[in-house]
Amino acid sequence: MLSKIPIKEDLSKMKKEDVDNEILRAGLIAELDAISLYEQLAAMTTDEDIRKILLDIAKEEKTHVGEFQALLLERDKEYAKELEEGKKEVERKK
Numbered sequence: 080m081l082s083k084i085p086i087k088e089d090l091s092k093m094k095k096e097d098v099d100n101e102i103l104r105a106g107l108i109a110e111l112d113a114i115s116l117y118e119q120l121a122a123m124t125t126d127e128d129i130r131k132i133l134l135d136i137a138k139e140e141k142t143h144v145g146e147f148q149a150l151l152l153e154r155d156k157e158y159a160k161e162l163e164e165g166k167k168e169v170e171r172k173k
Contacts, residue, residue: 100155107147113140 090098117137121130152159 099149100158103147103151103154106142107151110140110143110147113137114144 090101093101114137115135117140121137124130124133152162156173
């Protein structure tokens with residue numbers, strides 16, 4: 080369920096200019112994992128109050144995903160280009 084996020088030693092082996100993008104990706108991974116966890120827990124509980132809180136927290140995590148994504152799109156032009164290509168491929172398959 081939880082992804083492995085690079086640790087400091089792994090980042091120290093990278094080119095300095097790539098470290099910030101990897102930090103953003105690690106944040107993105109962490110938020111996606113949190114969304115998955117909270118939504119799975121919400122689906123498992125029979126307590127409606129707990130379900131509502133978990134889904135509300137998951138929704139907040141989605142905002143965090145958007146923040147990390149926006150920064151990454153600004154900084155990693157190849158990522159932005161490939162993401163756009165992916166969108167086009169999906170549209171062609173519809």
